[in-house]
Amino acid sequence: MALDSETLDHLIDTTARFVRERLVPLEAQVARDDAIPEGIKQQFRDLGLFGLAIPEEYGGLGLNMEEEVRIAIELGRTSPCFRSLIGTNNGIGSQGIVMDGTEDQKQKYLPRLALGELISSFALTEPDAGSDASSMRTIAKKDGAEYVLNGTKRFITNAPHAGLFTVFARTSDPASSKDKISAFLVEAPMPGLSLGPKDKKMGQSGSHTCDVIFENCRVPATALLGGAEGVGFRTAMKVLDRGRLHISAVCVGMAERLIADSLAYAMERNQFGQPIAEFQLIQAMLADSKTEAYAARCMVMETARAKDTGVTVATEAAACKLFASEMVGRVADRAVQIFGGAGYMSEYGIERFYRDVRLFRIYEGTSQIQQLVIARNMIRDAKAAA
Ligand code: COS
Numbered sequence: 001m002a003l004d005s006e007t008l009d010h011l012i013d014t015t016a017r018f019v020r021e022r023l024v025p026l027e028a029q030v031a032r033d034d035a036i037p038e039g040i041k042q043q044f045r046d047l048g049l050f051g052l053a054i055p056e057e058y059g060g061l062g063l064n065m066e067e068e069v070r071i072a073i074e075l076g077r078t079s080p081c082f083r084s085l086i087g088t089n090n091g092i093g094s095q096g097i098v099m100d101g102t103e104d105q106k107q108k109y110l111p112r113l114a115l116g117e118l119i120s121s122f123a124l125t126e127p128d129a130g131s132d133a134s135s136m137r138t139i140a141k142k143d144g145a146e147y148v149l150n151g152t153k154r155f156i157t158n159a160p161h162a163g164l165f166t167v168f169a170r171t172s173d174p175a176s177s178k179d180k181i182s183a184f185l186v187e188a189p190m191p192g193l194s195l196g197p198k199d200k201k202m203g204q205s206g207s208h209t210c211d212v213i214f215e216n217c218r219v220p221a222t223a224l225l226g227g228a229e230g231v232g233f234r235t236a237m238k239v240l241d242r243g244r245l246h247i248s249a250v251c252v253g254m255a256e257r258l259i260a261d262s263l264a265y266a267m268e269r270n271q272f273g274q275p276i277a278e279f280q281l282i283q284a285m286l287a288d289s290k291t292e293a294y295a296a297r298c299m300v301m302e303t304a305r306a307k308d309t310g311v312t313v314a315t316e317a318a319a320c321k322l323f324a325s326e327m328v329g330r331v332a333d334r335a336v337q338i339f340g341g342a343g344y345m346s347e348y349g350i351e352r353f354y355r356d357v358r359l360f361r362i363y364e365g366t367s368q369i370q371q372l373v374i375a376r377n378m379i380r381d382a383k384a385a386a
Helices: 005-033 038-046 065-075 080-090 095-100 103-115 232-268 280-308 314-339 350-361 367-385
Strands: 120-123 139-143 146-157 164-170 181-187 193-195 209-220
Touching (some): 005 038, 038 080, 065 232, 065 280, 080 120, 080 146, 080 232, 095 103, 095 232, 120 146, 139 164, 146 164, 164 209, 181 209, 181 232, 232 314, 232 350, 280 314, 314 350
Antiparallel strands (some): 139 146, 146 209
């Protein structure tokens, strides 16, 4: 549902103030401790931020895509680990249920996900199946009224905190086609489900990933998402289309934050007797960053609005993810350059953002996968039109 403009403005203002007043001051602490304080998690719950994209009838805010990306841009203006806290419940961890779950599955999980009482994760990637998601090896074998899961999922965001996993597995032998991939809603803890140690990452401290290992893990047949075998891969792709747009919005917010910090620094830092912002070579960097971030913002808003009309936006969402994630990488690189030596020092935080944003070009589909999706869809559409 679309909120009335006053309610939406209030939500955006409240989120922006929360980011500015509560989250930004905690960035260094969270990076150092690799943990978000409990009180802050509670504030995310109180503001309803775990349920942005969950329909109202299941206790969420039921934002449409345009509204969601506007909030994601605000959340993007601080360390990405904060957005990641609510990212899976709003995105890849819940949308499979929203899109393809049975009514019982929706009733059972969505209200708790919306409240942030339950954390969800999306378990698609495996040690030997990253970009080539359909080559996954995890197997779910039917045994009476149960499925028995075996396999390992890798780099699973929020897995150390998750009480619910959307797990993608083959419901027939590993050599068979993607038509045999199914999705399961697996609760944790569960006998046969174990977690690897937390991964040590390049950035995004405070957000955690780890392996999720299934060894003869028995789940009831009712755990099959949507009650249908063989449609899991399409569910994953639809969920990722949406997720890619959300991540693009986060990239826009992060870029705008870095541009604001770079501009403020350039205006106060004096060299050769004047603020460095007066030098045209610095101005060129500021202008390029501003222009690219603006372009990404326009792409994201336009694609979100199109999605809200019911149009398929797989190509456009991939184009947004490709451009916005590469763009924020360039903006972060220029921010380090404008800050100079200070940009390389951890106390200024700019080098931390430079490391944090690197992930955007990789997860929810690498830039190369976005290129592949865009070009394949172009060729498909041209053939269909011929
Ligand atoms: N929406 C709905 N259905 C989709 C879809 C989409 N966006 N994209 C693909 N499908 C469907 C296809 O229509 C096809 O169905 P049919 O067999 O009925 O035609 C099926 O899914 C298989 O699609 P495809 O043949 O394109 O699959 P491929 O294995 O060739 O590759 C890519 C698909 C590479 C695009 C996919 O594996 C991918 O996105 N990989 C990246 C995975 C990723 O993002 N990982 C990040 C981890 S999650 S944080």
